[in-house]
Amino acid sequence: MAEYTVLITDIDDTLLNSNHEISPENLSAIQRLQAKGNIFVLASGRPNGGMQKIVETIGLQKEDSYLIAFNGGKIIHTQTGVEILNKGLxxxxxxxxxDFAELYDVSICSYTKTAVVVSKDSEQSRIEAMLTGMEYKIVDDIKAFFTDKAIPKAIIFAESEKIEILQPMLREYMEQKVEITISKPIFLEITPKGVHKGEAVRFLANHLGYKLSEIIAVGDGENDIELLKVAGLGLAVANASPKLKIVADGVIVSNDEHAIAHIEEHFLK
Structure with a gap:
């Protein structure tokens, strides 16, 4: 069996169970991995502010600890808070x-350091605020609000059936100038061209001096496709999107069956 030393995991519906919690089994596995010298990295569509509680819970604040936020738009050294990569829209x-969101009467958001800022209230946008634990701010003119602010990424929110319809329409509308992926069935994510979790992992591997072949990556959503493609071993949890399972090297247990502990037991030294 190949020797893997790095584990990179998505957060929602992968590391976290259906109650949005880290199971004791997963937490113990992460602590054992770090104690043995393995590198553990969080790679999420979440803003880094929405990952901080998890960072603290698992003790991911060591000299070699990093997180990947905004679907690869930011890489942050968790011990110092220094950004080694920052690419926004x-x-x-x-x-x-x-303009597209307004045309099709759906909500769109971006982020400040402390808030999820939305163009209109919706059930789906409130879920994003709940998941990240950040302030929820509704503004009348979201374009004007961000005129003098950085825009790390955007999400369009709608019912899952509508998201499936909107995805190809948005790609055509944006003339292929950006990356458009579905992270949750109700979230249509927009990042700059070439910005995704896979490219962020390439950057981080080069920065730290480890090989892509040493990496295990695990996820559940379509925004994890590029992540799994670059890893030496790409795993999908059992509850993953069918599109992710197609590109995965293997399908393991679900997020409710302690997927990280399963990987530690079966794939890591």
Whole structure:
């Protein structure tokens, strides 16, 4: 069996169970991995502010600890808070995405350091605020609000059936200038062209000096496809999107069956 030394995991519906919790089994496995010298990395669509409680819970604040936020838009050294990668949407691309959201009467969001900022209230956008634990802010003119602010990424919110319809329409509307992926069935994520979890992992591996072949990556959503593709071993949890399972090297237990503990037991030294 190949020797893997790095484990990179998505958060929601992968590391966290259906109650949005880290199981004791997963927490113990993460602590054992770090004690043995393995590198453990969180890679999420979440803003880094929405990952901080998890970082603290698992003790991911060591010298070699990093997190990947905004679907690969940011990489942050958790011990110091230093950003080693930061790539956000241009204001022109964000403005165009906002026009699309208005045209199809759906909510769109981006982020400040402390808040999820939305163009209109919706059940789906409230779920994002709940998951991240950040302030929820509704503004009348979201384009104007972000005129003088950085835009890390955007999400369009709608019912799952509508998201499936909107995804190809948005790609055509944006003329393939951005990355458009579905992270949850109700979240349509927009990041700059070439910004995704896979490219962030390449950057981090080069920065730390380890090989992609040493990495195990695990996820559940379509925004994890590029992540699994670059890893030496790409695993999908049993509850993953069918599209992710197609590209995965293997399908393991679900997020409610302690997937990280399963990986530690079966795949890591």
């Amino acid at each position: 241009s204001h022109d691309d964000f403005s165009q995405a906002c």
